[in-house]
Amino acid sequence: MEMGFQGYESELHVCEEGTVVVDDVWKGPWTDYEDALLFDYVTLYGEGRWNSVAVNTGLKRTGKSCRLRWLNYLRPNLRRGNITLEEQLMILKLHCRWGNRWSKIASQIPGRTDNEIKNYWRTRVQKQAKHLKCDVNSQQFRDMLNDVFIPRLVEKINASKANSGEMLVQEASAGGVSPESWDTHVSPLSGLTENTYSGISVHDCIESTWPEFEAPSWYMDAVPATTGPAGTHFAEQSIISHQSDVGPDQSLDIEAWNEESLRLLSQQLFEEY
DNA sequence: AAGGAGTCCAACCGCCACAAG
């Protein structure tokens, strides 16, 4: 063995099922041994110099592969499980600001990886756009996010907070339309036509593909379920360019992360708009 | 029960930026 990382000299010699060897480099799923080896090494010597990690441990993986495995799977403080409502809210808001800059978005959501957020966006959010037959990067879809999805998320979060007696998250000021103000925001956005959505009911779309966004009563009242958003009213607003960086990063200390800090960060995000 | 469709996610790929020589 090349530079045997102590304790593992005799273990890394069998290529497990599913692993492919190309030019003496293993590809495919990581084995428990590889994980343990990488974890122990990085814990001992720290992150960085990933090609050295591969060489010094004897792992037949590329440095890139080691880095990815560490960041997306082995790194401590990774948060597992479903994306919470608060996290969904932050993803939507931060994507409005930064676009597909997944690592930057991930840096604001402790415990989540850029890969997770990217996957979430593709499987959940892009699906919405697809069902609505509009481009996920289009102004129309961003308006939908800001006017329908985000306010609804805030509503859901507040409902759950209210039940537990916690402080409420501020109503989205990012163009969010309250039930009371709905009729006063008569400003149909250009492009929001019957044709754009091909007659698909936004409500039906949301219901079928994104259950968390169970439509609130004010939305149901305003949007005819059979015709979709055409002819309905959306608050006119300026969408902050996803290219524009606003203020310094406000990363949280991962070590100190908890539900409360995430909630506070969510509030900060609203106040910035 | 079977198999086809849809979903999710880990892992890889290609490109780019940057630093060192």
Add this chain to the structure above:
DNA sequence: CCTTGTGGCGGTTGGACTCCT
């Protein structure tokens, strides 16, 4: 400057899993 090595990032893919008919 140019080349090379490395790390980081976003996009894509393939397989496992779940759901539906």
